Amino acid sequence: MEKLIEGIHRFQAGVFGPQRALFDRLVEGQNPDALFITCSDSRVSPNLLTQTKPGDLFILRNAGNLVPAWGSHNGAEAAAIEYSVDALGIRDIILCGHTHCGAMNALMGDPADLAELPAVASWLKHAESTRRVMRTHYKELTPKARLETCIEENVLAQIENLRTHPAVFAALTRGELRLHAWMYSLETGGVAAFDPEAGQFLPLNDTPRGTPEDAGRLGGRRSI
Numbered sequence: 001m002e003k004l005i006e007g008i009h010r011f012q013a014g015v016f017g018p019q020r021a022l023f024d025r026l027v028e029g030q031n032p033d034a035l036f037i038t039c040s041d042s043r044v045s046p047n048l049l050t051q052t053k054p055g056d057l058f059i060l061r062n063a064g065n066l067v068p069a070w071g072s073h074n075g076a077e078a079a080a081i082e083y084s085v086d087a088l089g090i091r092d093i094i095l096c097g098h099t100h101c102g103a104m105n106a107l108m109g110d111p112a113d114l115a116e117l118p119a120v121a122s123w124l125k126h127a128e129s130t131r132r133v134m135r136t137h138y139k140e141l142t143p144k145a146r147l148e149t150c151i152e153e154n155v156l157a158q159i160e161n162l163r164t165h166p167a168v169f170a171a172l173t174r175g176e177l178r179l180h181a182w183m184y185s186l187e188t189g190g191v192a193a194f195d196p197e198a199g200q201f202l203p204l205n206d207t208p209r210g211t212p213e214d215a216g217r218l219g220g221r222r223s224i
């Protein structure tokens with residue numbers, strides 16, 4: 001805890017004070033550029049990896065960057081999605097998975113291993129589509145490749161769940177929202193984005209901005 005308290009003092013003296021104008025502006029309200037959905041994993045830092053400031057990202061985090069389908073679990077996730085799209089007028093939603101995701105590792109593992117973690121086991125049911133795709137399409141992979149593929153497939157599956165939320169569906173229909181499937185690498189610090197044309201995740205620099213039409217084809221590789 002000492003590290004955290006010391007950090008608060010350093011923030012107040014070295015960041016908040018010198019950037020007073022920014023923080024004063026934020027008191028008046030927020031106008032974030034994007035809704036950023038990612039894993040709770042401590043190694044993923046949305047503001048750090050996108051080099052953004054307070055006020056730039058509306059962030060939703062949970063184990064495994066899951067988006068429960070509309071109606072299945074109308075809790076914090078549905079509220080954050082609805083508020084960011086309808087009240088804040090968000091135009092871009094980024095769903096970002098990451099390598100070495102413990103939640104996805106648990107999803108691929110033996111259910112008996114989660115016997116003592118009933119809340120985790122219950123939460124991972126929102127990734128059932130991912131688990132089934134892995135079971136039916138990727139039986140031959142090595143354990144390492146299997147986890148990497150699972151993490152990617154889960155980002156695509158959760159994008160599909162996003163679409164079931166009325167606020168998202170309506171904004172997509174109006175052409176006012178773009179969905180982006182990202183993957184953050186703990187090894188390289190790089191971000192890859194799903195390219196629907198290529199049917200794979202490509203380094204972000206090489207990928208055109210997502211469009212509602214592109215987003216509509218996300219997950220297409222599963223039918224290949």
Ligand SMILES: [Zn+2]
Nearest residue numbers: 039041101102
């Ligand atoms: Zn994770």
